[in-house]
Amino acid sequence: MPEGPSIINYVSGIKYLEGQKVTDCGGYAPMDRSHIPGEILLSVKSHGKNFIFQFRDFFVTVHLGLFGRLLLNGRKKVNASFSLHFEQDELNFYVSKVKRFEGVPEDLFDAETDVMSAEFNPEKVLRLLQENYKEALIGDVLLDQNVFAGSGNIIRNEALYRSKIHPESRIVDVPARKLKELIAVTRDYSFEFLNLLQKGGVKKKAQIYAKTVCPAGHTEIRRYKPGKVKRNTFVCEKCQKRY
């Protein structure tokens, strides 16, 4: 269940490992794991759908993709793609992509586009949209991690419905005030997603994702895969305006 909020949720559960020494690491994911055992884990954070494990001279990112899972002090029958062992605890990532980078994560990731970040900058995202994505469909851009890092298929469907914007609208045709509203709603809903995750019920409380009837009326919800991004899209043609 990995969209940005899910990663935040995982990170909050393993934050206490900061400052601890890595005693061992493993996994089948192809990556240079030399010099990780013995290092102090300086910080665990996220950017969008990436975990970031920071060490003195390098950092490691882990991406869960569609099927990935993280277990703290638990193991599955299948092999882990990446694992980090500490004195008392172990982290096991399954079906995950792992990469190692020299330097600091700030060189790679811009927190101002991360929908869950305290540094999220709605003006910057608006500028990006209006300058670099004029012809793009809003439904496609909401899955573009360079603009809305952390937004996934549930977040984009809910954000569009709640903003009453049709996913096939071209950015250039959507008034700035509606784009601003969409950006704000996307961030707000991402935090609601995190809340629902912790209480259970992301899907139950969804207004349009995987639903068949629009909550505002009794109109049918259309389910199809428009745009370049071939992902399930749920639209109420009555509530959501095409620009």
Add this chain to the structure above:
DNA sequence: ACGGTTGTTAGGCC
């Protein structure tokens, strides 16, 4: 039991 999926990348083909 089996089809669908909260994601991304790589590679092939025009």
Add this chain to the structure above:
DNA sequence: AGGCCTAACAACCG
């Protein structure tokens, strides 16, 4: 060059 398509990854849910 670059857009478009498919496969691959490989687990869980109903």
